[in-house]
Amino acid sequence: MEKLLKTLTELHGPSGYEQEVSYYIQEKMRSVLDEVNVDGIGNVTARMKGNKPGPTVLVTAHMDEVGFIVKKIEPNGLLRFEKLGGHDDRILLAQKVRVKGRYGLKRGVIGTIPAHYQKFDDAGRVRKHHELYIDVGARSKEEVAKLGIDVGSTVTWASELEYLGDEETGRFVGKSLDDRAGCAVLMKLVESLRDRDFAGEVVALFTVQEEVGLRGAQVGLAPIDCDVAIALDATVTSDTPEALLDDTLQLGGGAGIKILDMSLIAHPTVKDHFIELAEKESIPYQPELFTGIGTDGGAVALANKGVPTGVLSIPSRYSHAPVEVIDMEDLKAVEQLLVAFVKENDEESAFAF
Template identity: 60%
Template sequence: MQKLLEQLTALHGPCGHEQPVSKWVRDTVKPLTDTVKVDALGNVIATKKGTKPGPVMVMTAHMDEVGFIIKKIEENGLLRFEKLGGNDDRLLLTQKVQLRTRTGLLTGVIGSISAHYAKFDDAGKVRNHRQLYIDIGVKNKAHAIELGVEVGTPVTWKPDMEFLGDETTGRFVGKGFDDRAGCAVLIQTLQELQREDFAGTVTAVFTVQEEVGLRGAQVAARQVEADVAIALDTTAVSDTPEETMDATLALGAGTGIKVLDFSLISHPAVKEKLIHLANDKKISYQLEVFPGIGTDGGAMSLANHGIPTGVLSIPSRYAHSPVEVIDIGDLNATKELLKAFVLDLSEESGFGFIG
């Protein structure tokens, strides 16, 4: 799965500009599924039929990553920008970014004053992103335009995935794990299902624009009549020493089985099935109550006449930054529990609210 993750996080796809990711995912899952399509918004919807009768299951992850978009080119060539998704102004200064123009990729940095000027500034001030700028090394506006920059050019963090520490830690650092890690799990699961008999139909939905309000999932969910859904996403752990952290979720402690977030109260039958399977298969897990986030599971649960929905969360540190951190053990636990859920389905499977 490491290779899948490297390939996915190298792709440039902020909210609303996921074309490279949609194309790569479509081409990758095409030989693994019976049908695949890209809808008008950019969601990739791939369906694989099992060898036996059974329910229709949706498993979903989002392809977009937080980023930025160029809104103005100054006369000196510096670029003003707006946010795409939830970026924290405190993390922006001096970070490398990547711009995707019509002709290719450009490297930039979000500028800041030199440390030598700090004594003349308010050291505690956090400047709003609208006061900041991206420097791509050009001397003037004409040069920036010549390189292909225009109003609307999308921007992400500069890709740079590697081991945190070294390979013995089993932890990766990089951008876009939210939620390319979930996409990697979906693809790995589809690959492993090639060697398995399973019941029913599995529809893998790779969504767009999750980071700006679950927009892709809302559109995709209306296109699928499903009996049950599992959403995959990362979740922010609370195992570092800041005073706001409560140590309820930890990196390396297993996949998160969602109980509640602000977009979803997990369907009890789905949640209990996931817990049962994790215990039965000895898959490490932790229960997640975290109202600070939402996932595509919220949109899926409200689709059509309502879909019983659960969420598997991949624990992550430093979310929405260029240095997100995940643990390979948690990634594999998420994949193993998702696969176990698929293989446990049968013609008799039901997810009624009262039994």
């Protein structure tokens, strides 16, 4: 899992530009399954049938990460940018980034004024992203062009997956764990079902453009008819000392079982089944109720004629930052609960409201 997670998180795939991630997942899924399809905007769908009759289970995770896009190139070679997805302007200053141009990835940094100027500035003012710029070392527009960077070039954080502390902590820090961690769990599910010893059918949907409004899921779901759906996504913990946080979801506390977010009221039957399974299999879990986020589960639930939908969440600290943190035990709990859900199904399984 660690190796897969490292590969996935270090791919460049901001919203709308997920090609690297999409191609990688396509290749891996085709080495396991015969039926792998890619739609016009990059969603990857892989289907596998079990050796017994049963329900069709859709499991989805999104491939995109929050990023930026170059909006303007200044005469002195600095780059103005727009956001792709939700960012907190307070953490942008002095961060390393990677800019993807015609000649591959180039290193850059979001500029800031030196600390020596602080006494001449309003230190409490948060500079909005449209006031900021990316420095790629160029001295002019012409030098930017030689780097292969144009208006429309995309930008992601320049951080790699590493142990937080050391390997003894079991915690990882890096970019795009939201939601490459979910993608890793979904890929592991497909791999674990290679023997086809399960009931029904599993449809794995890897979506694009979740961070800009659940757009990929809305397209990817159109041709899929399923009996129940599960979205896999990172969620935010509330276990650090900030006064705003209420310690209702902890890093290392187990899989998050969604109750409510701004996009979805989890289907009661699906949610209760997750809780029963977790307790039966002694899988650590914690209820998740937070209105500050949404997932592809919100789009899935409203698809076609309506789909009973639940969400398994991977607790994460410092979400949408270059230093997202997850606990490997939480990730394993999500994987175990997902596999148990699929394996538990039989011909009689139903998820009526």
